[in-house]
Amino acid sequence: MESIATETVTLGQLHQTLKEVYRKLNSLTMKITNVEADMRAVRDCLSSEQIRATGGIDLDELGLPFSTSEQLKNFDRQLSDATFRSSMVKALIVIGGGDIQSTISGILVKILRNALAEEYSFKGRKGKMAFKDFYNVVTLIIKVVRTHKPHATDKEITEANSTWLSQAKTRRIREEAKQARCRAEKQKEASSRIYREDRESEM
Secondary structure, three states: HHHHHHHHHHHHHHHHHHHHHHHHHHHHHHHHHHHHHHHHHHHHHHHHHHHHHHHOOOOOOOOOEEEOHHHHHHHHHHHHHHHHHHHHHHHOOOOOOHHHHHHHHEEEEEEEHHHHHHHHHHHOOOEEEEEOOOOOHHHHHHHHHHHOOOOOOHHHHHHHHHHHOHHHHHHHHHHHHHHHHHHHHHHHHHHHHHHHHHHHHHO
């Protein structure tokens, strides 16, 4: 009898402990949600400040990064306007970079998605379209790069452009794999949350 009573007390304590753990988990989840909301608010605020600092250009509203060649062509035409071109230089100049390659990578990732970049090589080789034909876009990139690296040569900038475009497929595959992992993790978290809620409702 004493053994049964002891076991009952132990199970009761375990039950109470589990309830407390679930309560703290729910509290922690709420705190994380609040932190995420605060971070979004900060990002929105920073985004607004950046828009003002870059002459009113909102990269998101422009549809950047582009997914289609038509969007890229329209952007190239827009860059014919001196005011728009100047605003774009200000918007991209904040990207920076330790060297020419990282600076150009930072610029190009803002302008076109990897799937679109796969369709181009800088000079249009291997059956791909020529990125160099977007004269205004290339000129924009050169201007931004030389703001950070005044002595960058045309050859260095061209080679960096070519390298970034040639690696588009690898980046896309890596990005898709990362997205797949994120989806799997979210599904796992959702399943765990449902399990916890079901267990909690049973108590």
